[in-house]
Amino acid sequence: MDDQNKNLILATALSFVVILVWFVLFPPPEPEPVPEPDAMTQNIEGEALAAAPTTADVPASPAAQAQVREETLSESARIKIDTPRLIGSVSLLGGRIDDLSLKDYRETRAAGSPIVKLLSPVGTPSAYYALYGWAPGAGLTLDDVPGANTEWVVESGDTLTADSPVTLAWDNGNGLTFRRELAIDDEYMFTVVQSVENNTGATVSLAPYGILARHGEPADLKNFFILHEGVVSMADGTLAEIDYDDMLPAAEATETAISENGWIGFTDHFWMSTLIPEPGTAFKVSALHDTTRNIFQTTAKLSTETVADGQNTSVTTQLFSGAKEWEVLRDYEKDGIQNFVDSIDWGWFFFLTKPIFWLLHNIHALIGNMGWSIIGLTLIIKAILFPLAYKSYVSMAKMKELQPQMEKLKEAAGDDRQKMQQGMMELYKKEKVNPAAGCLPILMQIPIFFSLYKVIFVTIELRQAPWFGPFQDLSAPDPTSIMNFFGLLPFAGPEPGTLMATIFIGILPLLLGISMWLQQKLNPAPTDPTQQMIFAWMPWVFMFMLGSFASGLVVYWIANNTITFTQQYLIMRSQGYKPDVFGNIKSGFSKKAKSEKE
Known part of the structure; x- marks a missing residue:
C-alpha cells in the first residue's frame, strides 16, 4: 500500500474520529x-x-x-x-x-x-x-x-x-x-x-x-x-x-x-x-x-x-x-x-479560541463583513501554517518521485514484510523524506477547527451576522437547499436541523464536498479497492455531516480546502511533480464505468 495514501487515510480517519468523540464525550469541568x-x-x-x-x-x-x-x-x-x-x-x-x-x-x-x-x-x-x-x-x-x-x-x-x-x-x-x-x-x-x-x-x-x-x-x-x-x-x-x-x-x-x-x-x-x-x-x-x-x-x-x-x-x-x-x-x-472576559465560554481550548476570536474581531473591524472576515482569517491561519505545509507537500512530492524505487523494493522483498520495511526506511533516510509529514497539516487543523467552531457558536458577534444574499446568519446552518434551488427561488428551504434539511443540503455543504473531492484528485486513486471506497465516500460523508453546522464554519472549511488545494498544487509542481487533476478525475470516472460494466 502506498505510504502517502496510508498517511492520508490515517490522518483523515483520525480527524473524523476525534471530531465525533470530542462532540460526544467532551465533558464540562466539575464544580469545586x-x-x-x-x-x-x-x-x-x-x-x-x-x-x-x-x-x-x-x-x-x-x-x-x-x-x-x-x-x-x-x-x-x-x-x-x-x-x-x-x-x-x-x-x-x-x-x-x-x-x-x-x-x-x-x-x-x-x-x-x-x-x-x-x-x-x-x-x-x-x-x-x-x-x-x-x-x-x-x-x-x-x-x-x-x-x-x-x-x-x-x-x-x-x-x-x-x-x-x-x-x-x-x-x-x-x-x-x-x-x-x-x-x-x-x-x-x-x-x-x-x-x-x-x-x-x-x-x-x-x-x-x-x-x-x-x-x-x-x-x-x-x-x-x-x-x-x-x-x-x-x-x-x-x-x-x-x-x-x-x-x-x-x-x-x-x-x-x-x-x-x-x-x-x-x-x-x-x-x-x-x-x-x-x-x-x-x-x-x-x-x-x-x-x-x-x-x-x-x-x-x-x-x-x-x-x-x-x-x-x-x-x-x-x-x-x-x-x-x-x-x-x-x-x-x-x-x-x-x-x-472569561464569562464568555471559551472552553478548554481557550489558548486558541481567545486569539482566534481576537483576530476575527479585528479583521471584521477592518472589513465590516463577517463572512469575508472568516475567509480572511483562513488566509492568515494558512499563512501561519505555511512553513509546516511547505515541508509536508515537499515531502509528498518526493514520495511520489520515489514510487518507482519503492515498487522495486516491494518486488525484491516479496512476502518478507520486515525486509521491505527496512529497505524503505533506508530509502527514506537516504532521500531525507519523512513519510509522516503529510499528516501534520491535517492534524494541525483539528484543534483549529474545534476552536473556530466554539468561537462561531458562543460569541454574540457571530449572532445573526450577515454575509451576502441568503446567508444572513453565519451562526446558523446554511438556509439554502436544492428544494429552493439554493436560495434563488423565493421560498425557504427545510427547517435547519431536520431530516429534510440533512438530505436536501444547501449550496455551502455541497461546495464543501466538491472542494474535498478536488483535493483528493491531486493524487491518483489508490489501487487497493478498500482505499478507493474510503476515498470515494469521504468527501460526501463530510458534506452531509457538516451540513447542519453553522454556515460560518462551513465557509471556513471551504476556504481552507481551496487554499490547501492551491498550495499543494503549486508546491508539488515546484518540486518537479505535476499533479494531473483532470486526468485523475477522468481516470476515476473511467474506472467506475468499467466496474459497472463488469
Whole structure:
C-alpha cells in the first residue's frame, strides 16, 4: 500500500474520529467543593425565596405572554429605565430590577421581531430579576430590614438614565432609614449604593446582599454540551461554572468566600446578569435551587456592617445585565472587574479560541463583513501554517518521485514484510523524506477547527451576522437547499436541523464536498479497492455531516480546502511533480464505468 495514501487515510480517519468523540464525550469541568454556609446566609435565602411566589401559568402564545407581561408590570409602581442600549423599569415593590430589554438585539432577523427581553417580573413566564436587601444581625428581625416585598418610595429622580440616577428610600418605623441609589452607564452596568441611617438609640449590625433569582430554567435553554448555560462565577481568579441541573438544593446550599475580587450570576448563550461587589472587598457567594418552587438563585453577601446610633454606612455593588460583547466585557475588565472576559465560554481550548476570536474581531473591524472576515482569517491561519505545509507537500512530492524505487523494493522483498520495511526506511533516510509529514497539516487543523467552531457558536458577534444574499446568519446552518434551488427561488428551504434539511443540503455543504473531492484528485486513486471506497465516500460523508453546522464554519472549511488545494498544487509542481487533476478525475470516472460494466 502506498505510504502517502496510508498517511492520508490515517490522518483523515483520525480527524473524523476525534471530531465525533470530542462532540460526544467532551465533558464540562466539575464544580469545586465549597465550605458550609452560616446562619445569616440561610436567613437571606429563606427570606428571598419565601417572598417570591412561583410563576403563574400563562398562555403559550407570544401575544398572550406579552399581554400578561404588560398586566404584571402595571401592578406595581415603577421607575422607568431608558439608556442608549437598555429599556425597562424598576419595581418599587422590593426595589427589584425586574424589567429589562436590549434595544440593539432582536429575537430573530424577521421584520418586526421584538427586541430581546432579558429580565422579567414575577408572574410572567421565566421570571428573572435582581433584588437587594440587608440580612438582620443581633437585635434585628426580618421586619426591621428591607426585603423582596418592601414598598420603597422615590426620594429623587423619576427616570433612570445614563445621566440621571434615582434614589429610593424606606423607613422601618423603628429608627432605621434605608436608601438605595441606582445609577447606570451607557452600556449594561448598574451601580447600586445601599445605605442605612441608624437613629434607634442603639448599635445595630446587618449585612448587605444582592440576589439574582430565576424562576425555572430559561425557555430558550440550548442544553448543548459545547455551551455552558447556568451559574458562572469568579472567585479571586478561579472561574467556576455550574449547570442548572447541578445546582444544589436550598437545604444543601454551600458558600464560597472571596477575599478581594469576584462576581457571580447567570449566563445564557449570549446574555448574562452578574452581581459584582466592589473590587478589593471581601464577600461570600452562593448558588442554590429551591426545588419546591423551582427557583434558581445566586447570592453575593457582603461583610456585616456595625452601625452605631446616629451614624450611617453605605456599600456599593454593581450589576451587569446585558449582552456578552467582547469589547464591552474587556473594557469593564480593564476598569477592575477581574477576568470579566472569561464569562464568555471559551472552553478548554481557550489558548486558541481567545486569539482566534481576537483576530476575527479585528479583521471584521477592518472589513465590516463577517463572512469575508472568516475567509480572511483562513488566509492568515494558512499563512501561519505555511512553513509546516511547505515541508509536508515537499515531502509528498518526493514520495511520489520515489514510487518507482519503492515498487522495486516491494518486488525484491516479496512476502518478507520486515525486509521491505527496512529497505524503505533506508530509502527514506537516504532521500531525507519523512513519510509522516503529510499528516501534520491535517492534524494541525483539528484543534483549529474545534476552536473556530466554539468561537462561531458562543460569541454574540457571530449572532445573526450577515454575509451576502441568503446567508444572513453565519451562526446558523446554511438556509439554502436544492428544494429552493439554493436560495434563488423565493421560498425557504427545510427547517435547519431536520431530516429534510440533512438530505436536501444547501449550496455551502455541497461546495464543501466538491472542494474535498478536488483535493483528493491531486493524487491518483489508490489501487487497493478498500482505499478507493474510503476515498470515494469521504468527501460526501463530510458534506452531509457538516451540513447542519453553522454556515460560518462551513465557509471556513471551504476556504481552507481551496487554499490547501492551491498550495499543494503549486508546491508539488515546484518540486518537479505535476499533479494531473483532470486526468485523475477522468481516470476515476473511467474506472467506475468499467466496474459497472463488469
